[in-house]
Amino acid sequence: MEELAGKTAVVTGAGSGMGKAFALRFAAEGMNVAIGDIQDDALRATVSELEAGGTPALGLHVDVSSPSDIEALADAAEKRFGPIHLACNNAGVEGYLDGPIWEATAKDWEWTVGVNFWSVVHGVRTFVPRMLAHGQPAHVVNTCSMTSVVQATNMYGITKHAVIALSEVLWHDLREAGAPIGVTALCPGTIATNLFHGSRNRPIELTDDGGNISDTGKELREHMHGVLAAGMPPSEVAGKLVAAIRGDGLYLLTDHEWDPQIIERHEAIMAGAVGPAVVPEDTAGGAK
Ligand SMILES: NC(=O)c1ccc[n+]([C@@H]2O[C@H](COP(=O)([O-])OP(=O)(O)OC[C@H]3O[C@@H](n4cnc5c(N)ncnc54)[C@H](O)[C@@H]3O)[C@@H](O)[C@H]2O)c1
Numbered sequence: 496m497e498e499l500a501g502k503t504a505v506v507t508g509a510g511s512g513m514g515k516a517f518a519l520r521f522a523a524e525g526m527n528v529a530i531g532d533i534q535d536d537a538l539r540a541t542v543s544e545l546e547a548g549g550t551p552a553l554g555l556h557v558d559v560s561s562p563s564d565i566e567a568l569a570d571a572a573e574k575r576f577g578p579i580h581l582a583c584n585n586a587g588v589e590g591y592l593d594g595p596i597w598e599a600t601a602k603d604w605e606w607t608v609g610v611n612f613w614s615v616v617h618g619v620r621t622f623v624p625r626m627l628a629h630g631q632p633a634h635v636v637n638t639c640s641m642t643s644v645v646q647a648t649n650m651y652g653i654t655k656h657a658v659i660a661l662s663e664v665l666w667h668d669l670r671e672a673g674a675p676i677g678v679t680a681l682c683p684g685t686i687a688t689n690l691f692h693g694s695r696n697r698p699i700e701l702t703d704d705g706g707n708i709s710d711t712g713k714e715l716r717e718h719m720h721g722v723l724a725a726g727m728p729p730s731e732v733a734g735k736l737v738a739a740i741r742g743d744g745l746y747l748l749t750d751h752e753w754d755p756q757i758i759e760r761h762e763a764i765m766a767g768a769v770g771p772a773v774v775p776e777d778t779a780g781g782a783k
Contacts, residue, residue, distance in 0.1 A: 496580065496634040496677055497741050500525030503576040505568060505622065507559050507614065508586025510537025512688030513638065516729035517583055520737060522550035529572035529579075531557030531564070532586065533696045551576065558698075559586045560609030565617040569625060578629040581740065583636040584618035587611045588693030589719070591650040593712040599650060606701040610693075611654035615661055623665070626676050634677040634740050637662045641684045641748065645756040646763075666745050677743040681736060684750045685726035691719040 496502075504521040508514035510532035518528050522545050530545075530552070532538040538554045545552035553575050557564040572579055590607030591599045615637050626633035642652040643659035662680035669676045689695075694716070699705060732749055739747040 502580035504581040506583040514585040516733040520733035527576040559614035562617040582622035585638040641753040
């Protein structure tokens, strides 16, 4: 989708981090912007910033794991601005990081998979039929992760592998249908956002102990928050994303710092091994 000015973008998770940077960048491109977020103060702050810059903007309290909330966001955007041309299924959380995967509870799964994966399913089911109906050039962005393309090491990685697979299937089916709708599977590396403070928005009813952050995971989350703080600014990702939307790129990796791990995973798969750490030396080159 080359022409952005005057078109309408919807961005989820735009109260913070990359979603906020995307909303501001789309506004700078002259788009109308509709945003959804579960955190009301952050949502209001982004809407105010957009409006202060003269952008027609609307914000709606949305829990992306709820299909009716995503439908309500699409309805509100269409009512105010008309057809939706760009949908960014972006909201996400760090999810369960509190122990081995077999110890994760049903609520840990429901929260993490609900926000990171089901949200994208709801986004695809809501926005794509509306885009097909209006027939104009359009684009869907699904925020995946570098963890979508390296070996998964936690529940977050599981959800992000699923999101990139969903993006590939969507891209394939839209090509088959001859639809003028592009898809970008955005795979950010280490970006300076509040991702590892995602538990701030974990609904109490999806916790097992009535608190929304486990003690065991606290230290790891604080450490990772510090790691991200030294990462790429979200505004830089927004610039790369706009180029990918204009260039109709399916995969967008923000950088090449993770290349060795990407190669390691795929070589291990081709070698028939269960993981890089246990690849026997004589099969590491994929000779067998
Ligand atoms: N920061 C990174 O290094 C990095 C790397 C790869 C992928 N990502 C992905 O980028 C996306 C954006 O995250 P970020 O890094 O900007 O983090 P962030 O925490 O700064 O922003 C995420 C936003 O999503 C919102 N949100 C959380 N749960 C929600 C829900 N149930 N419904 C609606 N909104 C909800 C939060 O309130 C917040 O405004 C996520 O999908 C994340 O997985 C981030």
